[in-house]
Amino acid sequence: MLRKSLLLILVAACVAFVHHTSAQTPTDGIMMSKGEICFGANYMKDSWDEYWEGTLLRDNGNIGTFTRTTIMPMVALGLTDKLNVLVQAPWVKTEASAGQLQGVSGFSDFGIFLKAQAFHFSLGPGKLAFNPTVGFGFAMSNYLEDYAPFSLGLGCPDLTLRAILQYKLNMGLYVRGTYAYNVRGTATIEREYYYTTHGIYSDQVDVPNAFNYTATIGAWLLNNSLNVDITYDGQTTDGGHDIRRQDVGFPSNKMNFNRLGAFAHYYFPFLPGFGVLGGVNQVQDGRNVGKAMGYYVGVTYQFQIFNKGMVDEPISE
Amino acid sequence: MNKILSTTILFLFLGVVLSFQSCEDEQPNYIAYEPYAYSSLDENGGEWHPNLLTSSSQVGIPAPADAVSPEYQAELAALKSLSASLTSDQQAAVDYWAGDGLIRWNEIARELSAKYNLAPAPNADGSYSVPDPANPGNYPYFPFAHPPYSCRAFAYFSAAEYDALISAWHYKYQFNRPAAFNADPTIVTHLPKNDLPGYPSEGAVIAAVAKDLLSALYPLEKDYIAAKALEHQNSLQWAGLNVPSDIIAGDSLGRAVGKIFRMRASTDGMKNAQTPKAVSDSIRDAAQATYGWHWVNQETPERKVGITPAFGKVKTWFVPDVAAVRPPTPPAPGSAEFNDDAQELKDILDNLSNDQRKIANFWSDGLATYTPPGHWNKFACDYIVEYQYNPLRAARVLAYLNMAMEDAGIACWDAKYHFHYPRPIQTIPGFKTILGTPNFPSYTSGHSMFSAAGATVLSHVFPEASANFQGWADEAAISRMYGGIHYRFDVEAGQESGKTVGQFAVDRMMTDGGE
Numbered sequence: 012m013l014r015k016s017l018l019l020i021l022v023a024a025c026v027a028f029v030h031h032t033s034a035q036t037p038t039d040g041i042m043m044s045k046g047e048i049c050f051g052a053n054y055m056k057d058s059w060d061e062y063w064e065g066t067l068l069r070d071n072g073n074i075g076t077f078t079r080t081t082i083m084p085m086v087a088l089g090l091t092d093k094l095n096v097l098v099q100a101p102w103v104k105t106e107a108s109a110g111q112l113q114g115v116s117g118f119s120d121f122g123i124f125l126k127a128q129a130f131h132f133s134l135g136p137g138k139l140a141f142n143p144t145v146g147f148g149f150a151m152s153n154y155l156e157d158y159a160p161f162s163l164g165l166g167c168p169d170l171t172l173r174a175i176l177q178y179k180l181n182m183g184l185y186v187r188g189t190y191a192y193n194v195r196g197t198a199t200i201e202r203e204y205y206y207t208t209h210g211i212y213s214d215q216v217d218v219p220n221a222f223n224y225t226a227t228i229g230a231w232l233l234n235n236s237l238n239v240d241i242t243y244d245g246q247t248t249d250g251g252h253d254i255r256r257q258d259v260g261f262p263s264n265k266m267n268f269n270r271l272g273a274f275a276h277y278y279f280p281f282l283p284g285f286g287v288l289g290g291v292n293q294v295q296d297g298r299n300v301g302k303a304m305g306y307y308v309g310v311t312y313q314f315q316i317f318n319k320g321m322v323d324e325p326i327s328e
Numbered sequence: 329m330n331k332i333l334s335t336t337i338l339f340l341f342l343g344v345v346l347s348f349q350s351c352e353d354e355q356p357n358y359i360a361y362e363p364y365a366y367s368s369l370d371e372n373g374g375e376w377h378p379n380l381l382t383s384s385s386q387v388g389i390p391a392p393a394d395a396v397s398p399e400y401q402a403e404l405a406a407l408k409s410l411s412a413s414l415t416s417d418q419q420a421a422v423d424y425w426a427g428d429g430l431i432r433w434n435e436i437a438r439e440l441s442a443k444y445n446l447a448p449a450p451n452a453d454g455s456y457s458v459p460d461p462a463n464p465g466n467y468p469y470f471p472f473a474h475p476p477y478s479c480r481a482f483a484y485f486s487a488a489e490y491d492a493l494i495s496a497w498h499y500k501y502q503f504n505r506p507a508a509f510n511a512d513p514t515i516v517t518h519l520p521k522n523d524l525p526g527y528p529s530e531g532a533v534i535a536a537v538a539k540d541l542l543s544a545l546y547p548l549e550k551d552y553i554a555a556k557a558l559e560h561q562n563s564l565q566w567a568g569l570n571v572p573s574d575i576i577a578g579d580s581l582g583r584a585v586g587k588i589f590r591m592r593a594s595t596d597g598m599k600n601a602q603t604p605k606a607v608s609d610s611i612r613d614a615a616q617a618t619y620g621w622h623w624v625n626q627e628t629p630e631r632k633v634g635i636t637p638a639f640g641k642v643k644t645w646f647v648p649d650v651a652a653v654r655p656p657t658p659p660a661p662g663s664a665e666f667n668d669d670a671q672e673l674k675d676i677l678d679n680l681s682n683d684q685r686k687i688a689n690f691w692s693d694g695l696a697t698y699t700p701p702g703h704w705n706k707f708a709c710d711y712i713v714e715y716q717y718n719p720l721r722a723a724r725v726l727a728y729l730n731m732a733m734e735d736a737g738i739a740c741w742d743a744k745y746h747f748h749y750p751r752p753i754q755t756i757p758g759f760k761t762i763l764g765t766p767n768f769p770s771y772t773s774g775h776s777m778f779s780a781a782g783a784t785v786l787s788h789v790f791p792e793a794s795a796n797f798q799g800w801a802d803e804a805a806i807s808r809m810y811g812g813i814h815y816r817f818d819v820e821a822g823q824e825s826g827k828t829v830g831q832f833a834v835d836r837m838m839t840d841g842g843e
Binding site: 109112114200209 | 449450627629703706
């Protein structure tokens with residue numbers, strides 16, 4: 012616990028931020044100004060036909076190709092120029108192409124994030140910005156977390172503390188790094204005994220905390236109407252155990268992965284406020300996770316919902 | 329202002345984060361209970377009838393040194409010094425084992441069942457290997473503690489504990505050497521005292537039987553089990569309960585009884601239960617010829633041999649002839665009666681309520697669990713603690729419970745491979761389940777049989793709680809329909825047979841002297 016706390020403080024001590032008046036996600040460097048609201052919806056599809064059982068990459072004839080489809084509505088709001096809130100409510104459907112187990116669908120984990128602008132200043136030919144972000148997630152429905160790989164989520168409350176540091180050249184190129192620590196609570200399963208590395212008499216499963224990180228290089232092109240980037244991201248759980256040979260996954264598993272992805276977001280110059288986005292990603296290596304290939308598409312619409320009022324400093328790119 | 333806001337948020341979250349952490353590492357790997365004084369001593373327990381030993385004196389132990397002898401006095405003095413002050417580890421061991429340790433060994437047996445209950449993974453060519461008892465550490469590891477393996481493991485371990493304790497009681501009251509703390513009341517004890525004679529130590533008997541049988545049943549765990557047994561026997565001294573001569577005699581008695589049970593196990597037919605494919609095919613073909621149907625494993629790649637096709641031929645404890653308790657022939661696939669039950673299953677799975685899902689999962693007791701017999705052992709231990717049974721009486725409950733459940737398993741497997749009835753995922757096109765379908769035929773439901781037999785024995789022992797046991801047995805049975813893996817006729821026939829099988833065990837209990 013001391014180790015976890017120290018890490019948290021480290022995470023808290025290292026954060027940054029850049030700002031652009033556009034839509035945002037919990038991991039980007041974008042801030043909206045006060046009174047701006049952005050509605051978005053993403054459609055995501057991830058699928059895999061191989062997964063890591065511990066460190067062993069294998070297929071499974073009783074799963075075939077596993078597909079996870081997510082429809083995620085989200086809303087972001089500029090509470091102030093330096094504090095944004097974002098909520099998302101994903102609906103998820105999981106299914107396997109082979110085997111006899113039923114897929115599942117329903118709302119998974121509600122997420123609410125607060126993103127702050129800690130500093131944002133000119134440095135050489137660009138601007139350096141630091142955004143600390145905190146997030147909280149919880150299950151929106153009574154989905155079963157003890158149903159790998161179909162489970163809609165981990166089923167535990169989840170607190171995320173994220174540092175976002177971005178350096179953006181005035182010409183539009185930027186690099187960004189984020190580092191997050193997810194503190195996860197326990198999942199409640201529907202049986203009173205389970206085996207991890209030993210037997211446990213409880214219906215509570217301790218879901219391991221996790222580190223998440225992203226490294227991004229990107230650019231704002233076409234007069235700031237197109238944002239493209241390439242991201243390498245990953246997760247390493249803080250503890251957890253491997254899936255044993257021919258066992259099934261469980262919420263207390265170690266779940267590590269690294270993934271490479273590309274993303275684009277286009278803001279229509281002729282349709283103020285409207286944007287479309289899309290991206291692809293591919294898990295490169297992992298442990299107790301699927302070797303997933305994913306893509307997503309989405310739309311965003313953004314407008315001023317209340318007056319900006321006075322601001323501390325002019326917001327500009 | 330923004331700075332203050334950011335800082336406040338940061339501290340707020342740090343606070344919540346710390347509160348999240350507080351519940352970490354508190355998941356219990358055993359069920360804590362307050363050590364208790366036994367509600368009775370069963371002084372005549374040495375006259376009860378063992379199930380496998382020919383008599384309570386079949387295994388001999390030497391007479392103990394006299395209470396006034398110098399060697400016994402020296403043992404008492406050493407014990408007095410040993411138990412006077414304990415390290416925190418010693419105290420923790422005393423608290424964990426709580427003296428006789430029967431409940432703890434039952435938990436260890438359950439944990440080993442859960443740990444080893446994993447099916448072999450397919451080989452690269454789509455075949456499956458079978459665990460080899462001669463090379464248990466070669467993958468797939470031996471054993472695969474599926475329900476037949478586990479119910480038998482629980483039965484041998486529990487039946488041996490009971491016979492060994494009957495014998496221990498016989499010698500306790502034959503030699504009648506007082507417990508160490510009664511011989512020298514100045515010895516500090518860390519657990520409730522009782523007036524059982526001390527020689528041989530019942531805790532040492534229990535540890536020795538457990539070590540002997542569980543090491544044979546789970547050979548890769550030999551070192552783990554030996555360390556547990558050593559700690560248990562040492563804890564008897566740390567607790568101020570037994571001197572070394574009590575423990576040595578108990579250990580020797582336990583090992584000798586364990587060996588007698590292992591002899592039975594080596595010839596009970598289990599070694600032939602996991603048949604070669606040719607035998608498995610002939611069993612399938614016989615069902616096809618007689619009934620016009622047969623079960624086929626639906627996994628990919630297909631498992632060509634089900635779990636223990638000849639487990640129905642393993643030697644029973646009480647049921648004289650499993651074919652005599654075989655249930656009636658199930659309705660043929662495609663018949664009106666079958667179609668009704670298949671339709672019912674489809675309707676259940678299409679409209680599964682949260683409560684039904686919960687029941688299916690609560691009783692799933694599938695891979696990587698301690699199986700349904702393990703679940704009933706947990707119930708039995710809860711009631712043993714509640715009724716503060718002495719270890720002999722507790723062992724009696726666990727012995728009959730587990731022998732009855734092994735008999736239920738044997739009778740169930742006889743029906744399963746005699747009728748070779750296809751599972752719902754085989755007969756109902758496009759049918760999907762929420763539980764994995766096990767690798768053996770459908771009729772009758774193992775959960776239903778194990779649970780009905782277990783509830784019959786426990787209801788006899790704890791009649792006040794009989795409504796609970798019957799309710800759980802019914803829930804365990806119907807849970808298999810909610811999971812989509814059994815038809816109603818599987819479940820109902822299994823419950824009927826399970827009750828019949830359980831009654832054989834109860835009939836024997838009523839004449840064993842322990843009523």
